[in-house]
Structure formats: structure tokens, C-alpha cells
Amino acid sequence: MKTKLVTREGFNALKAEHDYLWHERRPEVTKIVSWAASLGDRSENADYTYNKRLLRQIDRRVRYLRKRLNDLTIVDYAPEQEGRVFFGAWVEIENEAGDTKQFRIVGPDEIYERKDYISIDAPMARALLKKAVDDEVVVSTPEGEKQWFVNTITYPKPSDSDAQ
Template sequence: MTRWRPPAPRSTAIITREGFERLKSELDHLWHTVRPEVVKALAAAAAEGDRSENAEYIYRKKQLGEIDRRARYLSKRIPVLQVAESGPTDRSAVFFGATVTLENEATGEMVVYRIVGPDETDAKRGWISVDSPMATALLKKHVDDDFEAQLPAGPTRFCVVSIGYP
């Protein structure tokens, strides 16, 4: 008996130019630098004898699998990505690529987000996916617009303080 799983939700295939170049650079680095080093270390570990008890061999084999998995993903993903070369014509509203400053209406806390593609999100930098609930709620909003976003902590109200584009 096989278990049925619903298909994974499709992510938007849009990306900034710098994000696209970063992914291409990562793929190149994996194939030409990291993978050859791991293969060399794997061969050295394999030459040591009994592979069933060789921790170095087991670790390198696992590491090689992770590298190959990421490289395979990038090789399939990069060709389908669409690079957003220019910003929107209406720069007074929130669209892909915008950097937005928001005020949490309950706490008064200010937060800054940049709306990017799903392949380049970075929570530490405040880069959120265009597919995220926050970005979805933000799209087409203008300065001084109030809106509600469904966050993990529950519905939260925000006010758009500023909008900028690189």
C-alpha cells in the first residue's frame, strides 16, 4: 500500500539578478571546488580498508550525497527562474523587489522587509519570499496603508511606513 501525498506547493519562479548570480555561483562552487575535494577525501577513506566501520568513509559518503542533491536541485531550478531585471513602473506601491518599513500597530515596533524570490529568502537580513503570507498581504499596498497579515502568532495589523526599490 502506498501513501498518497498531496503535491508540494509550487513556488514562484522569480528572482532578483543578484540572487540568480548567487545561485549560479553556488552551483559552480559545488561542482568545481567542493565536490572534487569530497570525492578525493572519500577515495582516501575508502583506501583505509573496512568501510563498514570507517567513520570517515561513512561521513564523506553522506556529504557527497548532500552535495549531489543540492547540485541536482540547482541544475533543475536555475533554468526555470525568471530574473526581474527592472522594478515596477509604479514605485509608490509594494511589488517584487521592494524594501518596506512597517509599523506593528499593537506594539509600535518597526520592521524592515525586502520582498524577494523563494530561492533567496534570508530571515537575518529581513528578506522574505514573495509567496509568504506577509508579502502576499503587502503586495499593492501604499505608504500609510493599514493591513492585516496572518503570522504564526496569529493575525497582526501593520501600517506601511516607507517603500523603496534598489
Template structure:
């Protein structure tokens, strides 16, 4: 796998797009209205609504820029299209430890990992150890 690629599952890409949409089409327009209203009230140096609004707009713009780049660079990998016995990106793997306890992981993209629900980044040490392995090995 190419370390420079942004591999992602359809579910992960949908989440990035949903966050982008919420920021650009819901939160940002409301915030622009608040900032415009606050600016119209006069002295901006002591206007908390204006100062907070401008700061939050910069945060939103940075996040939107980041999301745009990640979405543009996304290399979509659909787990439903993956077949076989070799562990590849988007695979769901069940590991059994020495005590016989099972742990289930899905190997996902950097933007969608969530260890609490068993989703690990394909760049993590555990995923790196699993990629390319066959069932039972």
C-alpha cells in the first residue's frame, strides 16, 4: 500500500462529506450572520460575539480546507468488493489472544479510525502486522 494515499471506505468518505456539508451549509452561514450583526454594533474591540465569531470562522475555514483536501485525495476502497483469504485494507479481522479471547478489528483509513468500535487505521502497528496475512496465520 502506498503511504501517501488516503485510503478510505465508503462509510468514512460519507462521514467526511457530511461534516464538510454541515460546516459549509449550516454552521458557517449562521456564524457569518452573527459576525455581520456583531460588526454592525460598533466597537469590535470589546465585542465578544464578533471576536468569537471571527475566531470560529477561521477554525471552520481551516477544517473545511483540510476536509476538501482529504476528500479530493481519497482513494475509495469498498469492503464489499474485497474477496479472498488475504487481509487487505477494509478487511474485518478476528484475532484470538493467548487466553482464547476474540478481538475484532476493521482496517480503515486514517480519517475514520475509532478503536472503541474496533476500527483501526491501516497505518497502525496492529494493522501493519495484519496486512497481507492469510487466514489462520
């Protein structure tokens, strides 16, 4: 079961994707499908076949986004979070070998195409919750337990454009 949390930026990005697909992309593809269908025999019409499949993919994603956007809970920054790791935090961690990693803890819908985001459902994120700077974090991995230390914790501050 996916966690139903999302940052304000993540929610706005999902909403923008929905609006683009519904208001711009789908009408474009629908026009192409109508044009290709008007040419006659659809069984050997590559434009019709390809764009019909694309239309189904768009419709599937729009249905998913509509349902998901209604289920999500937006978690905004709160000053009380400062100094500890909570949802939406940028965290830098370091192991004993000196390897560092930096990432943001976000909802599972926000991690795609981002190498610097991890899901709140990930073992690393779960282990980091409520930790402070210089705290030790032990994370269970398939290779065994790994030890990390929290170097920094920062939160993106809300801007006027996000408070919509």
C-alpha cells in the first residue's frame, strides 16, 4: 500500500500533468485518431493503431491521476519540523567510509525520474524519521545492516507561489 502523502510541489506537478494530458495532449491525439479513422480501412492504418493505443494510455493515466489526486494528503512545511527529519526534508547522510548521499524524503508519486528523491516508504527514509543532525542511523539492507550519520537536515521554505 502506497503512502498517501505528497509535498505541495509534488501535488502541483501531478495536477499539471493531469491538466496537460486532459486539456492539451488528449485533444491532439483524438484529432489524429479521427483523421486516421476517416481514411477508411483501420486494420492496416498505422496512424490509427498507434494513436488509438496512445489515447488508451493517456486515458488510463488521467483516470489514475484523478483518483490519486483526490486521495493524496498534502504535507506542507511546518517550523516545528526544524532540526529533525520528517516528510519533505532534504537530508545529507555519511557512512564511516566517508561516502555521502543527499536526497529528499517525499511521497511515492514524486520519485519518478528523480535520482535525488526517495519515497517515505523506503527503508532508508523510515530509519531516518525523527533523527537529528549527528544521529546514527542503522538501515537494514539485503547485504546486512548499514550505518549512516546525519550531516544536515533542511526544508524547502514555502514560497508565495506554492501557497495556492
